Every structure is written in structure tokens, then in C-alpha cells.
Amino acid sequence: MSEQQTYHGSCHCGAIRYEARSAPIAEAMSCNCSYCRRFGGLLAFIPAQNFKLESGEDRIADYQFGQKVIHHLFCRTCGIGSFGRGTMPDGTEMVALNVRCIEEIDPDTLAITPFDGKSL
Template sequence: MAEATIHKGGCHCGAVRYEVSTALDTPVISCNCSICQKKGTLLSFVPADAFKLLSGKDAVQDYQFNTRNIHHLFCKTCGVTSFATGTAPNGTRMVAINVRCLDDVDLKSLPVMDYDGRSM
């Protein structure tokens, strides 16, 4: 298991910025649910205490659908969804990071795991 490091990321226009502590040593998730497929996100899930919003609290808009368990947050200015928040099945708070929005990550180096969210 790799050691967690701090990664910075955010939206396209820069209004939303955050840092996340993660090792990125497990496959990132490519989900085919009705929203992830359209957005093209690659997700890595972290506990809420591993995520820190640096700027943009007032710049994000919340979108919820279906069970309304996940808060799909996107920048009001550029429309980019760089992270989402929710509750894991065990009840802990989590953040889903769109690794495509991390500044220093080589996406080609990350293993990708397909997830069938469409059938859930």
C-alpha cells in the first residue's frame, strides 16, 4: 500500500480549489450510471477528513437525483464537477474525487476499474 500524499485540484476556471490526501494506489472507478457516464468522471473515494475545500464554497451548485444520497457539486461558472460528497454504505462521510481534476496526476498511470452503476 502506497503512502498517501497531498494532491491539489479543482474546476476549470479556478473558482473551486481543494486538496486531498490519498495514495491513489487502488483502481479509479469508471461508472456507467446515468450521470457519471455523461460527465466522464474517473472517481477515487476518500474519507471526508482527507478532503479540504480551499476555495469555492459559494461557487458550487448541488445536484441530487434518485436516492439523493450523493451531492454532485459543480462549479456555477464553468460547470465542472471536480468532486462530490455523500455517505458510504457503512454510514461514514466520503468524498468522491474526480481524478481528472487533480493538477499533478498522470491519468495514464492509473488503473481503471469499470463499475456498473447503471444496474444498481
């Protein structure tokens, strides 16, 4: 088992802040669904239990579309979507980190994996 690292994410205005534990993040997913292609985030997934929202619960807006299985969350003040929430088919609750919002990560150093969300 690889060692877990602690990551710190936030929206632009800083209202929403979180801590996330994960194996070292070296890659991220670029999704081509109708939302993500506009949003432009790069995603890495972790189990919800490894995610801790430190502030901003009351600043979070929730956007859903289509089958409404994913919560595309964003800050009511600055509009930045720093993470989202979803549930796997097996019931596991997941958090999708937008690695562009994480302090410790330089997105330009990550391997980007295309994800064909458009076809789902």
C-alpha cells in the first residue's frame, strides 16, 4: 500500500477549504461531458471518508444535470468548483477533487487521462 499524502484545496475566494488524503496524485482525469468541457477542471477521485471540508459548507452551491448522480459543487461567491461528490455503482461515496484547486499540485506536471463522460 502506498503512503497517503495530505492535500489542501480551496476555491478562489477562500471561503471553501478542504483537506484530502490520497496516495500521491500523479495523474488526473479530463472529462469531455457537457459540463466538464465547459468547466475545465482536472479531476482525481478519492473515497469521501478521506475528504474533510474545513470551511464553507454554507457557501456551497450544488448543480446537477442529466441522471443527477453527480453533485457539481461550486462556491456561491467566486464560482470556483473545487470539488464534487458522487456515488459509485457499488454505493461507495466518492469525492472528485479538482486538482487545479489543490495547493500541493502543479497540474502541468500531471499525466492527463481523457475520460469519455460524453458517452455515458
